[in-house]
Amino acid sequence: MKYAVITGAASGIGAEVRKRLEAQGYAVIGIDLRDSEVTADLSTKDGREIAKTKALEACGGKIDRLLLAAGLGGHLDDGALVARVNYFGALTLMDGFKDALASAGGQCVVIGSNSAQMRPVDEAPMVLSMLEEDEAKTMDIIGDMHAAMVYAASKHALTRAVRRRVADWGAAGIRLNVIAPGPTETPMLQGVKDHPTISKSLEMIPIPQNRFATVEEIAGTIEFMFSDVAAHMHGSVIYVDGGSDAQVRPDRF
Amino acid sequence: MKYAVITGAASGIGAEVRKRLEAQGYAVIGIDLRDSEVTADLSTKDGREIAKTKALEACGGKIDRLLLAAGLGGHLDDGALVARVNYFGALTLMDGFKDALASAGGQCVVIGSNSAQMRPVDEAPMVLSMLEEDEAKTMDIIGDMHAAMVYAASKHALTRAVRRRVADWGAAGIRLNVIAPGPTETPMLQGVKDHPTISKSLEMIPIPQNRFATVEEIAGTIEFMFSDVAAHMHGSVIYVDGGSDAQVRPDRF
Numbered sequence: 479m480k481y482a483v484i485t486g487a488a489s490g491i492g493a494e495v496r497k498r499l500e501a502q503g504y505a506v507i508g509i510d511l512r513d514s515e516v517t518a519d520l521s522t523k524d525g526r527e528i529a530k531t532k533a534l535e536a537c538g539g540k541i542d543r544l545l546l547a548a549g550l551g552g553h554l555d556d557g558a559l560v561a562r563v564n565y566f567g568a569l570t571l572m573d574g575f576k577d578a579l580a581s582a583g584g585q586c587v588v589i590g591s592n593s594a595q596m597r598p599v600d601e602a603p604m605v606l607s608m609l610e611e612d613e614a615k616t617m618d619i620i621g622d623m624h625a626a627m628v629y630a631a632s633k634h635a636l637t638r639a640v641r642r643r644v645a646d647w648g649a650a651g652i653r654l655n656v657i658a659p660g661p662t663e664t665p666m667l668q669g670v671k672d673h674p675t676i677s678k679s680l681e682m683i684p685i686p687q688n689r690f691a692t693v694e695e696i697a698g699t700i701e702f703m704f705s706d707v708a709a710h711m712h713g714s715v716i717y718v719d720g721g722s723d724a725q726v727r728p729d730r731f
Numbered sequence: 732m733k734y735a736v737i738t739g740a741a742s743g744i745g746a747e748v749r750k751r752l753e754a755q756g757y758a759v760i761g762i763d764l765r766d767s768e769v770t771a772d773l774s775t776k777d778g779r780e781i782a783k784t785k786a787l788e789a790c791g792g793k794i795d796r797l798l799l800a801a802g803l804g805g806h807l808d809d810g811a812l813v814a815r816v817n818y819f820g821a822l823t824l825m826d827g828f829k830d831a832l833a834s835a836g837g838q839c840v841v842i843g844s845n846s847a848q849m850r851p852v853d854e855a856p857m858v859l860s861m862l863e864e865d866e867a868k869t870m871d872i873i874g875d876m877h878a879a880m881v882y883a884a885s886k887h888a889l890t891r892a893v894r895r896r897v898a899d900w901g902a903a904g905i906r907l908n909v910i911a912p913g914p915t916e917t918p919m920l921q922g923v924k925d926h927p928t929i930s931k932s933l934e935m936i937p938i939p940q941n942r943f944a945t946v947e948e949i950a951g952t953i954e955f956m957f958s959d960v961a962a963h964m965h966g967s968v969i970y971v972d973g974g975s976d977a978q979v980r981p982d983r984f
Binding site for chain 2: 594595600637638640641642644645647648649656660684686687688689691692694695698699701702707708709710711712713714715716717718719720721722723724725728729730731
């Protein structure tokens with residue numbers, strides 16, 4: 479049996495990838511706040527431990543595909559919560575599943591964001607404390623900040639954390655990649671659209687294709703990244719954003 | 732009829748993509764120095780004009796897929812020749828086929844290189860003169876340099892030139908993307924391996940997967956980039972290099 483573990487499996491991109499991997503014959507273990515094989519809250523250390531333990535039980539310690547899709551949007555008031563889920567929740571599970579991925583010669587795709595490079599957060603204290611994996615310090619820095627100031631930083635730090643692992647994980651026979659979508663027609667984006675003020679952020683970033691991504695486009699790209707054709711793709715950050723990243727910073731890549 | 736134009740179609744990655752697009756039903760117009768529908772030398776202005784004119788005739792002014800694969804390696808003595816083919820040859824044809832791509836709602840994939848970010852060439856005079864599209868000035872700067880000093884710069888400038896076009900080309904309904912392979916088992920790589928001293932450059936760059944790319948892996952990724960699944964991918968630089976880019980510069984992406 480081939481096993482796939484998906485965080486954020488109950489909706490949006492996670493749910494769409496779930497459907498596709500099931501069609502390919504994978505036994506999928508979903509992790510989410512609801513409607514999943516494992517219900518757990520990835521914002522807390524206890525929730526992450528529950529998610530890790532139960533998922534490893536369900537797959538017998540062998541994971542062929544891991545998708546870290548659980549994430550909260552920049553429209554929420556609680557920036558600390560967004561950092562806890564988007565960065566510490568994702569990273570704790572990624573590292574917690576490393577041995578199970580190595581056992582299967584498995585692969586991991588992490589959902590980042592094209593926003594990760596749209597703010598000058600490279601040296602932001604909250605990014606550096608995330609990269610130090612110091613959750614308490616990060617929470618002190620974030621305090622009561624709105625998620626609008628945290629979302630991009632959490633995805634930026636997560637992408638760097640993934641890339642810093644490629645030598646070690648590659649030696650263990652694991653592939654590790656990031657997809658960096660632009661705004662995608664998910665329940666999360668609906669939350670942003672419905673917000674009285676944060677919704678305006680969607681008009682700030684030029685999109686040469688003049689539309690948002692569909693869930694199918696992002697899920698289809700993840701499906702490709704998980705395929706054998708992509709066997710030499712490792713540590714890559716795959717932008718699928720209608721050209722926004724290229725337009726905003728053409729000379730960086 | 733769907734038309735594909737491929738430069739460098741006679742060997743390596745270009746030949747493999749040709750085979751795959753033909754299997755999908757495309758009429759392929761190959762451009763190369765030999766064994767192709769259009770034989771032309773992309774190092775010269777005349778050769779580029781011949782290539783452009785004959786290919787546009789053959790496809791009736793409508794191009795669905797354009798792959799710019801023609802390129803020379805860093806093992807050649809003649810660095811100026813490498814800049815002429817890799818940068819000016821590629822860019823002249825890309826721009827020359829823009830209207831034909833727009834007529835078809837077409838797409839273009841350009842073969843870059845992961846080496847494009849492995850040297851600090853961002854502000855190198857030859858890169859800036861390439862971006863100014865000043866071939867004479869570029870030739871003055873390069874003089875009799877060995878290609879070892881030009882190859883990465885030519886791919887770096889080409890990638891930036893592509894990304895600088897995304898707004899305009901996106902508005903014209905064209906998708907434009909770059910694939911950035913690491914060393915790939917092609918005749919070009921064989922030339923590098925066979926070189927008495929330049930071959931040592933292959934050991935300088937760490938590859939977490941500890942192997943080179945196969946032609947099939949690069950061609951398969953290009954096939955994906957050309958597919959409808961990738962419809963929202965525009966201006967992206969897709970690294971397929973076994974993790975080298977991520978290991979060398981984990982904090983940039």
